[in-house]
Amino acid sequence: MAKLILPKSDRTLYSYEAKNYTPFDIPQDKPFESRTAFSAAHVVADPLSPADPTLNAQIDWDKTMEYRHYLWSLGLSVAEAMDTAQRGMGLSWDGAKELISRSIKEAKTVGGNIASGVGTDHLEPTPSVTLDDVEKAYEEQVSFVEGEGGKIILMASRALAACATGPEDYQRVYNKILQNVKEPVILHWLGDMFDPALKGYWGHTDIDQAMEVCLQIIKDNESKVDGIKISLLDAQKEIDMRRLLPNSVRMYTGDDFNYPELIKGDDQGYSHALLGIFDAIAPAAAAAMHAIDADNWKTYDALLEKTVPLSRHIFEAPTFSYKTGVVFMAYLNGHQDHFRMIGGKEGARSIVHLSDLFVMADEAGLLRDPDLATIRMKWTLELAGIEQEGR
Known part of the structure; x- marks a missing residue:
């Protein structure tokens, strides 16, 4: 070589x-039993498009869908149109709508599990934006995904972060949206290391205070919340929050630095996964989920521990x-x-x-x-x- x-x-x-x-041992047609594992999936650009690649980049739909089929073939679920797909960082809401629609249709052909990101990214976070505007923007995207027959990941909103004056504004918006969704959703708390525009989300820059607000929203809407994905790159904060969640609500780790220990869990619980790094390490992630089902923690540790340096490198600042x-x-x-x-x-x-x-x-x-x-x-x-x- x-x-x-x-x-x-x-x-x-x-x-x-x-x-x-070395090849990974991944049983075919055997779903994971112990954990739900979402891979946030990337999009493939069309390099031959004559459109401006920075302002109007086009997607290669065949290759983009092909990659989702690859993830489903490994047993992974797909988290669609998230920040890994450059949502709000190159992928517009119009592009996201087509991506979501195509992916939901493809998922149905193979029985693949998929949930799609819903946000307010078609609403510019300007000083003139109001809470009514944010609610209407969320409602528009919720309506679209539900109309496509899809599950929802309720993403954090730059516009809400820009116009909210305190925790009560977050409670107002989330309570209204959650009470009207058809099925339980996964909430998404993305730290400002992933998106600086989300600094002070939930009305506080202090993580513990922000967590209290988020937990109260979850408790007020427990029947409408499947789980919450947090991406704060702080394992202990995730564990602390996990222990405070209602029993019916799942924690989905979004911690691309500490995922092996968080998915493994402790005597008080564990996290499921909704991770961008699972796109890059998909076969290792799938093999590790099967190792959990087999109660083979030695193999699980061996599979994921050696991926951590790679993940921490990929997610180094600027994250x-x-x-x-x-x-x-x-x-x-x-x-x-x-x-x-x-x-x-x-x-x-x-x-x-x-x-x-x-x-x-x-x-x-x-x-x-x-x-x-x-x-x-x-x-x-x-x-x-x-x-x-x-x-």
């Missing part, structure tokens, strides 16, 4: 050869640029033929970052065809001006 010349952060170069792939690493993994693994993203976000990470990602993916055994991955990494390096051996 060819060796690569990779860069370090100090600008020195070194030689590396990928060699660590919202993690989508670049997720898409790069799909490119390396042959799920798409190019490394182009909507909004031009393939340029959001450095060549050093991508090189380190390649090594960590190999060390985690996640490069399913090391020869192909090496060739594609070589092309990426050469585009960055790093000459490779055997040119």
Whole structure:
């Protein structure tokens, strides 16, 4: 296998050869029993579209749907049109509607589980926005997803964060929306490390105070809440909140730093999963869920522990640029033929970052065809001006 010349952060170069792939043991047609595991799924850009790639990037629908079928084939559920799909960061509500509609239809063909993001991203978070505007925006998106026969993940709202004056405004909006949904939803608390516009969500910058508000909303609407996904990258805060949830409400971890321990749980409970990193580590994640069902914690630990360095690297600050690493993994693994993203976000990470990602993916055994991955990494390096051996 060819060796690569990779860069370090100090600008020195070194030689590396990928060699660590081992197949994952994933039983076919056997659903997970102990945990629900959603993978937030990325979208594949259409590189041949003549449209402006930063202002009006187009989606390759065939490849995008193909990747969702791949996730379902592993037993994973799909969290559609979330921030991993660049929702609000390149993917507009109009694009999200088509994505949601297509994915729900595809899910029905294979019995795949899917839930879709509902937010207010078609409403500009300007100073003139009112709470009535936010409620109407949420209602419009809820109506669309329910009309498509889909389940809802109620996403955090930039517009609400911009116009709310305190916790009571969040309670007003969420109480109204939740009381009118047809089926229980998954709430989504996204920390400001993922989206700076959501700072102070629930009316407080203090996490404990914000949690109290969120918990009260859940308790007031318990029959309409399936669970809550929190993405705060703070394992203890998630555990604290998990222990305070009503018995009927699930915790879905969105912690891409500490997911193995949170999914594993303790003697007082555990978290289900709704994770962006499961897009990038899908086969390892699926094998780990089956290991839980088999009560094989040694295998579970071995599978997921070696993915953590990769995940923490992909989600390093600025965390919202993690989508670049997720898409790069799909490119390396042959799920798409190019490394182009909507909004031009393939340029959001450095060549050093991508090189380190390649090594960590190999060390985690996640490069399913090391020869192909090496060739594609070589092309990426050469585009960055790093000459490779055997040119």
